[in-house]
Amino acid sequence: MEYKITNRGAEIYNLSSFDLAETFDCGQCFRWETLPCDETDNIQKFSAVVRGRYTTVYKHNNIFIIENCTEDELKDIFIDYFDLNLDYDAVRASLVQKLPILKDAAKNAPGIRILAQEPWEALCSFIISQNNNIPRIKGIISRLCETFGKKSGESYTFPSAETLAVLEPDDLQNLRAGFRAGYIIDGARKVASGEIDLEALRNMPIETAREKLMTIRGVGPKVAECTLLYGLHRLEAFPIDTWIKKAMSTLYEGLKPEDFGEYAGIAQQYIFVQMRMASHR
Missing domain, CATH: 3.30.310.260 (TATA-Binding Protein)
Known part of the structure; x- marks a missing residue:
């Protein structure tokens, strides 16, 4: 570089x-x-x-x-x-070589990189994302940061798990997060207490890491997988939402997430964009 x-x-x-x-x-x-x-x-x-x-x-x-x-x-x-x-050109080429069926998907969004976000921020953000749309997710997160974060330039930091762990769900009422408030507090308490050691999840077997995350109230397979991919940079993680579920039952029928290998999370992004683009045609 x-x-x-x-x-x-x-x-x-x-x-x-x-x-x-x-x-x-x-x-x-x-x-x-x-x-x-x-x-x-x-x-x-x-x-x-x-x-x-x-x-x-x-x-x-x-x-x-x-x-x-x-x-x-x-x-x-x-x-x-x-x-x-990470050489994303080489990754994309290796994915297509491994699974030629990915060729079209890999052309759609070659400029996407997987960000290595702060683990707690990713976990909390995807707890908030459940049964939600993007504008509303962004609004809740923005209010969370403005209320409990610290001023940083033109914005606010993401509040730590320790900051939120001492609160009650009712303290989050102004965020308008609904049922997710209890999940946020439970996650914060488990992370702040060390019951869930997010850094330790980087190196343990991915199935064990998934199971650990899903001990948090409201964290199911998709939120766990998003946390692993976007917060812990486990590039073999493969979140499955509505778009990906549809793709796996039609365009990629017969394939399993593990078939995409060590860069499954990057392949998932190509497939997600492929499906989203197809829906707008």
Whole structure:
């Protein structure tokens, strides 16, 4: 990975297979905001709080720029967060070689990368996502951060499990999270107490990790799988929602999640976009 620290921040060069809009809008995260486009240079910027740091990013002339980013921040936060050391072109090629049936799906969204989000934030966000739509999920998360997080730049940090663990479900009434409030508090308490050690889940057998997560009230297979993929960067995880269930029973009939191998989670994103695009035709 070639980069330089300039007065703009961290500039990363020759980074193929990275589309910011595709990555932030594929359902894996809920806090990236699209900023008003600068009419003078027509550059589209995006902002979010990443691991406690308010962050603005954009691409210009195929250079990926993280504004006001130091070299230490690039190495300590953003290389990992944006998965910049993984060659997604090679991953996509290996998936298609392994399963040629993926060829069409892999063409649809080659710019998606799997973000390495903070584990508790991912777990809590996907608890909130249950039986919900994207605008409402984003609204609940935004109110959660504004109410219990700390100010960071133009936004707020995601509140820690420890911060939420001392609350009662009724304390979350203003979030308008409904039945999910009790699930959020139960998850926070289990994580804060160490009953669920999220970092330990990175290295244990994935089936054991799933079972651990599903001891939290309201966490079923899909939320557990999303937490493993998007919060713990277990790229072999394969979340199954309505779109993926339909795909697996039609386009990919006979295949099981484990058939996609170590990069099943990346394949899942290609399939998800394939199904979503087909529904709009």
